Amino acid sequence: MGLLGDRRTKGPETIAPLRPIDRYVFDVRGYLVFDQALDRRTVARLRQVIDAQGLSPADETIERQRFGQGGRMFTWDSAFADLIDHPLALAVVSELIGPYVRLDHAYGITMRPGTAGLGLHGPAQPFDASQYYLHRMGAMRSGLLTLSWALCDAEPGEGGFGCIPGSHRASQPLPRGAESLVVEVPQKAGSLLVFTEALMHCTIPWNGAGTRWSVLFKYSPGSTAWDPTPAAPAEVVAGMSPRQQRFFQPPSVGGRVPTFDS
């Protein structure tokens, strides 16, 4: 069986369910990695397009470890917008967020060897109405949900994404010393890491041989916004496919066009 369940994607509007093992892993850990979600050609194309932008080299600061914010990434090449409604992304967000989904914001991460990133962070306590994880009546529901596409290998010991597995279900505040519970999550180029922002997570200092490259798409329920600005300006969204455009509706409950047809 492939990355998706038995009912494989037949056309653009058919959304395959996640496999039971993926549901279980996400429910107990709060994150999930799909290997080989992108083929080598797609990874190479995305990397080439990023290289062609002549970005300032990454340094110690978070500002210089981020790129493509505010929808800029989507102006570079349609390959970035194609990640928004990649079949695996559709399967993940429909299952973990529900029928109404927005793309809240998107950006890339680049890190030079030897640099550190964000410390341990997660939802505001005791309850964060935009970053939460609930399991009700057999359905998993996440607030802000990150899909992080790796465009380089992050081998064990090289750093990158780290988290406290299962912390999305914690009912106690984060205690001092919890850093010792962080585990590194290695990722091969082309893999997709999915995590709920209710999970305590961080960037472990980057010790890879080369520069780190990932692109992160943060989705939220249709009713909420985490970022105060749209994920991309209207003129950029206008150039996308009708299905991609549905992810850019402003936050609301009433008056939404359903994100998915099926």
Ligand SMILES: O=C(O)CCC(=O)C(=O)O
């Ligand atoms: O380094 C990572 O993959 C995690 C990044 C992160 O937590 C963030 O950008 O909010």
